[in-house]
Amino acid sequence: MGKPVIATASLAGCFGCHMSLLDIDERILKLVELVEFNKSPIDDIKEFTKPVDIGLIEGGCCNSENVHVLRDFRKNCKVLVSVGECAIMGGLPALRNGIPLKECLEEAYLNSPTIAPEDRLIPNDEDLPIILDKVYPCHEIVKIDAFLPGCPPSADLIWEALTALIEGRPLHLTYDLVKFD
Numbered sequence: 001m002g003k004p005v006i007a008t009a010s011l012a013g014c015f016g017c018h019m020s021l022l023d024i025d026e027r028i029l030k031l032v033e034l035v036e037f038n039k040s041p042i043d044d045i046k047e048f049t050k051p052v053d054i055g056l057i058e059g060g061c062c063n064s065e066n067v068h069v070l071r072d073f074r075k076n077c078k079v080l081v082s083v084g085e086c087a088i089m090g091g092l093p094a095l096r097n098g099i100p101l102k103e104c105l106e107e108a109y110l111n112s113p114t115i116a117p118e119d120r121l122i123p124n125d126e127d128l129p130i131i132l133d134k135v136y137p138c139h140e141i142v143k144i145d146a147f148l149p150g151c152p153p154s155a156d157l158i159w160e161a162l163t164a165l166i167e168g169r170p171l172h173l174t175y176d177l178v179k180f181d
């Protein structure tokens with residue numbers, strides 16, 4: 001039997017959760033022995049090339065591209081994990097959820113004092129992903145199988161969760177592993 005296959009993606013996130021994954025330090029050598037990475041910014045594989053056992057999602061969904069990537073992960077991954085507060089509940093990007101989208105865009109692109117008058121334009125190229133009315137946590141778009149809290153989740157928590165999923169153990173996220181700030 002081959003190694004379990006892992007894929008990762010960053011949607012509306014800051015890559016801090018990916019950094020925390022890399023923060024497992026020398027255990028990354030063990031991880032490379034245990035698993036094979038597929039689609040991920042870590043190895044720069046852009047498309048799925050085989051079925052994936054564990055998909056790790058950082059960030060929620062703020063635009064149509066995020067939704068497309070998330071649905072593609074759900075289709076290709078046996079187990080899908082929301083990693084970090086942005087994936088679990090929208091996180092910092094969701095601070096805009098209480099403000100109408102039109103107002104957010106006008107503030108960012110028309111009214112901001114840092115924009116030169118000749119540059120005041122709300123981007124409207126048809127190739128740009130469509131911005132959603134609000135930022136959605138991943139479980140409101142697709143079924144999510146596990147949640148790793150934290151901003152970011154600690155490297156130890158990610159290691160514990162990953163090894164449990166790889167070995168088929170139940171997730172046992174003890175109090176000392178979980179932090180929310």
Ligand code: SF4
Pocket residue numbers: 012013014015016017058059083084085086087091092150151152153
């Ligand atoms: S949960 Fe925190 S570290 Fe992770 S993507 Fe969101 S803001 Fe960044």
